[in-house]
Amino acid sequence: MEQISQGLLKRLQKPSGPVDVVIDTDTYNEIDDQFALAFLIKLEEKFHLKGIYAAPFYNQNSSSPGDGMEKSYNEIFNVLSLMNRDDLKALVRRGSLKYLPSETEPVDSPAAKALVELAITYSEDRPLYVIAIGAITNVASALLLQPEIRDRIVIVWLGGHALDWPDNKEFNLFQDVAAARIVFGCGAALVQLPCMGVVSAFATSGPELEYWLRGKNKLCDYLVDYTTKSAVRDGGLPNWTRAIWDVTAVGWFLEGDYMLDRLEHIPIPEYDHHYSFDPNRHFYRYVYHINRDKLFQALFGKLGK
DSSP: OHHHHHHHHHHTSOOOSOEEEEEEEOTTTSTHHHHHHHHHHHOTTTEEEEEEEEOOOOSTTOSSHHHHHHHHHHHHHHHHHHTTOGGGGGGEEOOOSSOOSBTTBOOOOHHHHHHHHHHTTSOSSSOEEEEEOSOOHHHHHHHHHOGGGGGGEEEEEEOSOOTTSSOOOOHHHHTTHHHHHHHHHSOOEEEEEOTTTTGGGOEEEHHHHHHHHTTSOHHHHHHHHHHHHHHHHTTOOTTOEEEOTTHHHHHTTSSSSSEEEEEEEOOEEOTTSOEEOOTTSOEEEEEEEEOHHHHHHHHHHHHTO
16 A cells, blocks of 8 residues: 555656646637647647547537537647647547446547557556546546556546635536546546636736737637637626636646645545545645746747747
8 A cells, every 4th residue: 555655646746857648628618728738739848649538518518518529529620720730630539428327337438448548558657647627527437447547647637626615516527526536536646726716816818818819820819719709708897807727737737836736635526516525535636826927928928939
């Protein structure tokens, strides 16, 4: 047990140098996924991209979780085309058509299979990093399909709210609580970027986007237009700001004081939209502060090139 614990703590350290990574994204859900995917691709000195997986989602932008996944799958290709990165399209896989029916039943999908096949080639000392920025169905399914990959991956997930937030009804989490409970309970190395109370500070505005991104390239114009349209559609005031949540999961890897985190005993996501706590559970890494200005500086600088 002590050996396993030490291995987990080692994998929870922020990696230095380049890493192999996959990203699991509900890209059509809202604009922050497009920012995050593009940022990751632009950070070629840090990330060796091995897979792009479409995650399910269900809200006003989709008719079902499967429809949300399919729209996200197509949006991934749209972002890659805007970036002139047709070479990366072979890495894209469709994800789950539905959420987990229980905590013991995976949902098979090309994305879950691809993650298993890839992750099994890694090791405890050289893990594969999984950036997850949607409902975590695909990742949980892969862990159920092949539990052996648990110690061969590090999951960096944007999901749930801050540990001291009044409730835990967060979109990425409440869509598939069973999947979150699997990921939080299986013993895999997990880094959590909580939404309300932490990443909610990572917000931008229309004038800021216009100043830093407008006219830089096709991708930047698309991001500015899409973000503005979304803000107005969702009832934003004329002086709206909008959190670009998912970028922070990519930003966690950057060397420097972009954010603050700490080790915590991993909580238990409950079905009543709250956490339970047990001091005997294993550790995970919990991000509790984002250096908003510095991370946006890095984001705008990369996207504008």
